[in-house]
Amino acid sequence: MYRYDSYDQSIVDARVDEFRDQVQRRLAGALTEDQFKPLRLMNGLYLQLHAYMLRVAIPYGTLSAAQMRKLGEIAAKYDKGYGHFTTRQNLQYNWIKLADAPDILAELASVEMHAIQTSGNCIRNISSDQYAGVSADEVADPRPWAELLRQWSSFHPEFTYLPRKFKICVIATEDDRAAMRLHDIGLKLVERDGVIGAEVYAGGGMGRTPMVAPLIRDFVGEDEIISYLEACLRVYNRYGRRDNKYKARIKILVHEIGVEEYKRQVEEEFAHMRTLGLNPPTEELDRIRAFFAAPAYETGLGEDIDRADPAFALWVDRQVAAHKAPGYAIVNISLKPLTGIPGDASAEQIELVAGLAEQYSLDEIRVTHAQNLVLPHVKKADLYAIWQKLDEAGLAEANLDLITDIIACPGLDYCALANARSIPLAQKIAQRFADAERQAELGELKLKISGCINACGHHHAGHIGILGVDRKGVENFQLLLGGSGAEDASLGQITGPGFSEDGVVDAIEKVTDIYLAERTDGERFLDTYRRIGMKPFKEAIYG
Amino acid sequence: MVEFLSFRDGEATQEPAVTVEAFTGQSNATAVRIEPGEDARELLPFLDRLSLVEVNFPGFGDGRGYSAARILREAGYAGELRAVGDVLVDQIVAMRRCGFDSFHPAKPLDDAAVDRALNRYDDVYQKTIDGRRPIWAKRHPETING
DSSP states (O other), X not given: OOOOOHHHHHHHHHHHHHXXXXXXXXXXXXXXXXXXXXXXXXXXXXXXXXSEEEEEEOGGGEEEHHHXXXXXXXXXXXXXXXXXXXXXXXXXXXXXXGGGHHHHHHHHHTTTOOOTTSSSSSBOOOEEOTTTTTOTTOSSOSHHHHHHHHHHHTTOSSSSSOSSOBOEEEEOSSSOSSOGGGSSEEEXXXXXXXXXXXXXXXXOBOTTSOBOOOEEEEEEETTTHHHHHHHHHHHHHHHSOOSOGGGOSHHHHHHHHOHHHHHHHHHHHHHHHGGGTOSOOXXXXXXXXXXXXXXXXXXXXXOOOOOOSHHHHHHHHHHEEEOSSTTEEEEEEOOOOTTSOTTEEEHHHHHHHHHHHHHHSTTEEEEOTTSOEEEEEEEGGGHHHHHHHHHHTTOOOOOTTSTTSOEEOOGGGTOXXXXXXXXXXXXXXXXXXXXXXXXXXXXXXXXXXXXXXXXXXXXXXXXXXXXXXXXXXXXXEEEEESOBOSTTOBOOEEOSSOBOHHXXXXXXXXXXXXXXXXOOTTOOHHHHHHHHOSHHHHHHHHO | OBSOEXXXXXXXXXXXXXXXXXXXXXXXXXXXXXOTTSOGGGGGGGGGGOSEEEEEESSTTOTHHHHHHHHHHHTTOOSEEEEEESOOXXXXXXXXXXXXXXXXXXXXXXXXXXXXXXXXXXXXXXXXXXXXXXXXXXXXXXXXXX
């Protein structure tokens, strides 16, 4: 894992000091809320429906046990005893007092964490694959690149007042677990002639105008990635729309001027940027890379898992993934208990996972965009002990990528922008499909709920997506089918008129019935939908 | 309170700035003012005779002027580069890093707050044209870019 040096620490500490000063001026009345708003927003502090919400960055989704433990302590001390893991590998505290915010940032800084640029029209937290460094088929660990970009984007002087927020993702495998092409810029590491570089995708995103990012450059070497991104951002900063915040993301620019024209402008700017010496030397990426070197795995470990306990066997089949090192496994921890809130974890659960990481996972935890957690380095021999502890803490749900592994935004229960409540709907769906056999029968089925058109719940990318809207003061839910945030990225299509909360649960059931009736061997829901199209589903729902 | 802030030696340019259109259409003006939607590169053929470029920020959230400033400095412009309009204390550091060396904010700035802002961060992560050595260069002083 990356560790701060004195430079990194000094910047984060200075930020705490700066924000403490700003909060004091606000509390003393020297700043009005209007003047304070842009300052707090640069630091992830939102004023929500009931309280301040603080969004903490978890860069590229990697945490140490000590960092995780600190997140739990903060939840217990300053919040109502829980935290919410988001689709951007961040953690949100929903019940923060303004006067406490500087102390929370100081506590975060003590474990090399921060809330810098978790909001505002700037480059946000860099996201990545939760299996980075442990999947056998990756070209290289994407996290050194992500850390390089974290530093480059922190307080970038030219790109802090962009037309709109800007999200970058780095992955390094064919399987896309991070929705890379739904980011403003997505980088996919590739190897060409023995050299590592990145394919660059630009102009993806969700929101009210969802787009899958097109490829804009086939290869950028690691020694030029910063200057290339500076070129991409400069063209966007200069020509992205600022007349309408809903048309201000880079996807609209790329769409309006066309991919070829955007590419041309970026290449022209890149030719100029190349002359400015903006790229750190190779030694800097090597320095960062050394922090992510593979840990000292034990050798000679057995591969056997004792499956005598059927509940454990079920969990293993669903939640455990292949690790590159013999005798090891990747454990996915579901934050989607059937009656809970997707992505929420209590202070005690956070502490428990920190302890498990310390004891069993070489001190590491990952956070996924699907709002789950991962223990990346677990010996197969330890799986049963881990499962027992997770089970006691209510964290042993076996539903990874199943219909109850629902992504949901905080919705109208918390969010000032929402039109509808996402959480109660997620719970109703989870209860309707609670039966484990039924879920398993339906197989991989990614269901995603957003409480408004801003699409924080990734509804466009759900195999089944739900969008909450306000229809004359009544919550109404639109249903979408056929989206994907994975390597086969696509955008869901709306089925037709929306439903009440109960109505949409019924509609989903009809949709799954059609799938079960129509599927051929081995087809996932998404495959069947793509083969037979919308019509049969529509007929079943509205017919 | 500070109404005008300069980091240049000597007197600030007093000549009133003309619009980009007026400037490129006449030969004798030496001061020009760029609005957010205008292309700073239109000025590149004329850098030698410019002594002042004002970049207007009608609202602090419109960051196009940061790119305009860097483009001018990257092209070798050495005259005064002044940020005007909705320029707040919280933007001064980033503006300095993009090459602005004078500031004429619509609302006067608090001297102490400006001092605090300018001295808060010892180091920077990015290389720009302001001559500051980024952190990566300090980490690797022996390398080419270091």
